Amino acid sequence: MERTARDVANFQQQFRRLEQELGRVIVGHGETIEQILVAFFSGGHVLIEGVPGTGKTLLVRTLGQALNLSFSRIQFTVDLMPADVTGTRIVAETGGRREFVFSPGPIFTHVLLADEINRATPKTQSALLEAMAEFQVTAGGRTHVLAPPFFVLATLNPIEMEGTYPLPEAQLDRFFFKVRMSYPGARELQRIIGTTTSTDVPQIAPLFPAETAADEIEGLKKLVREVIVAPHVEEYAAAIVGATLPSQSKFSPLGERLLPPDEQVDRYVSFGSSPRGGQALLLGAKVLALLDGRANVGYDDVERIAVPALNHRLVLNFAAEANGVDARALIERIVHAARRLRK
């Protein structure tokens, strides 16, 4: 199907309307909201790292309401079992016969909030892996496909780390973005406490009818994937991802590197980004291109999306923690070095 400029304009319009609806409930955090929406339309999942009380749960619920999609929330605890997430088979009486039937867990929804995911055991955390990567759940020997769109928003509490299970790198890699929600500013805090303590609760107007919302959103997600990326832009993204790999690692790629090894990356990075990071880079850049009204990806789109797409994929070593080196700073350094590939 041949697209027209109207499709691109429609995407822009829906995206901006969604931002506006979320902005009516969530005060501030404009950049975080945009990144979450970018990941949503890219078909990825988002790990939100933030202190309690910053509106993480409200954000996810509002997103579900605005998209007119189903919404679930799982509070991860130490005793949470995988079946509590994916569902389990129970004995049910149907037609006078008792048989095991699958009872879907809370994961069978469009928008899932995995609150404080690092408090669950790795066994339970891994229950999300298949659902997040394959959009399906296997329980009792049977595979159950999750209805699209499926969007996981996990939160990570950086405090109260006792008794928590940090997410393994494999699970972190499955998140499209990792965004950070910090405390609101003074003006934003004033608005938050003002709106949430009054009787005037903002009402969310869904963008799409409930019957067609999933299809509409899938249509927009398909449009995102149709955005054109020229080879030199792909090379630029690949160079950035490849530059996150330490040159001295035994997993370092053989052959030519598009960018020379960075001294700080070699010193502070244990493991670099996987190819999923490159996918996230380009998909997020495509969304940004559409938001800009373009049908092609530019260098700036890749550059803007580099930090949220790669920062949780860099595994830093102890030296980086000791020296206070942040993955974000390393990525910005790599992006700056990659600018010479633009010409």
Add this chain to the structure above:
Amino acid sequence: MPAVPAALAEIEDRLAEIRYRLNRRTLVSVLCPIVAALLVVAALITWSAARGTAESFAIALWAGGAAAAIVLAWGALSLANRWLSLAEVARLADERAGLRERLSTVHWLARAGNPSPLAPVLIVDTFEQRARWQASAIVPRRFPWEIGAPLAALALLGAALFLDEPLLPSLEELLKNQPRTEHQMEMAVPFPPPPPTPMDTAQASLDGEPLLEAASEGEGDAGALGLEPGEGAGRAATSAALTEQVRDAIRKALQRFEEGEGKRDLAKALPGSDADLTRGDLPPQPGAFDLASSRQAGARKAGTEPRPSAAAEKAAAAAGAEAEAKKRGRDASASVDPETGLPRGQNDRPKDDRRAVAAEPYEPRPEDGDVAAMPGTGDAPETQYGAGGEGREQDRPADEARVPGTSDPRARAKPGDAAVAGDLRGEGKQKGGASASAGAGSEGEGGLFAKAGGEGSKPLAGAPKGTFKLTLGSFLTAGPGAKDKGERRERVAANPRAAVNEPPALHPNQSDDDALRRADIPPEYEDVVRRIYSSRPAR
């Protein structure tokens, strides 16, 4: 909204136009330095061809060729690196127009045929923004300042081409531009000053002034050659300053004359001299034998020997030896070498060595005082033997001059001793020939390198400007007396050949010298001469 194919074609056309402009600018920026460099090389070669020597021209040619090759290679590499393809032009236009990679993506779509559903959207979007990436906006027109370099180089080449300079520098320029150094003085040693040639005499007689008279005045041709008067650089230094080619030409001409060819030519011009000329000797002159023997005797008396460098002196010495042999009843060749005119004892020395001694430039020494600086005798100015360059000795009596061949400046000849005077003349000729040979310039040199229209010389009829003609004239004759000068000058001016054909006449002063030479020399002087020459260190 334009059709997608039309928009795509329009985009491609515009990209091609931008590429043409960019590559044209690249071409200009690369070719201009190349052309400039090649023109500079051409100018250098031209300049070296016009003003330099053969060696410098060869060096310039090879260096210029190498530089041209390097510049061309650099140009080719630079062009290959900077020559833009359409994809590179599209990326450059994206960057300059802020198109967010629209053009480069469209160009890739057109080449790869990507069937993306959004391709038409992208093409139309890019086309609609064509105002941002017009060729004039991407590559604004500007004056190609790069052509200044080749224009300047062209001017340089033109200047090199149209320089009104002779292909070879003149002798005067060579001498002016090349300061005399010790090295040049050393270089002068292997090339002893040529003896006064008939051409010198004839050329000198053109102006009515004897050649040796001008030379003995201490200035000689030093002024004409750009040297300070009285510098005493000598003909040897002058020869050293010449280019090798000119020096060779001089040497060949002199050698040719000494070998007898010139003398034979001269014999034809001088009547009654066939027998002597066939031996390579000087043409017989009236009383020549007497003159030579008298001179030889004078030299023996003084305990020294006249220098053998002058052919006329050789002939006179040989004639004198023969006459003396007749007198003494023995073979003249036993005591005197007919070739050099030296006693046999001296003739044992290697020829080159003797020439080096004869060509030794005169250098004033403190212990010598004025006496040591006297290459000539007091009465030498009017003689052909007193070709001294300093001329200071003119004010001193001949009997106070240092006895040549001795190292003791206090050694003085007896006053009134005719042999001393004859010897001093010989010494003066010897030293003057080396140290004051610059004095031969205005007259003697003028005979060889006569400038057309120059002072003191007559241009040869039909001779091109800047050339010289070697003419063999009379020699071994003194110049005419003061009375005869005017007449002779007129005759020579009317007919230059008159200087050759006219029978020579002795100068009054030279007649005195002849009288001295005719005096008998005691045999003990010959022993003194032999002892002195054998005790001198070989050089």
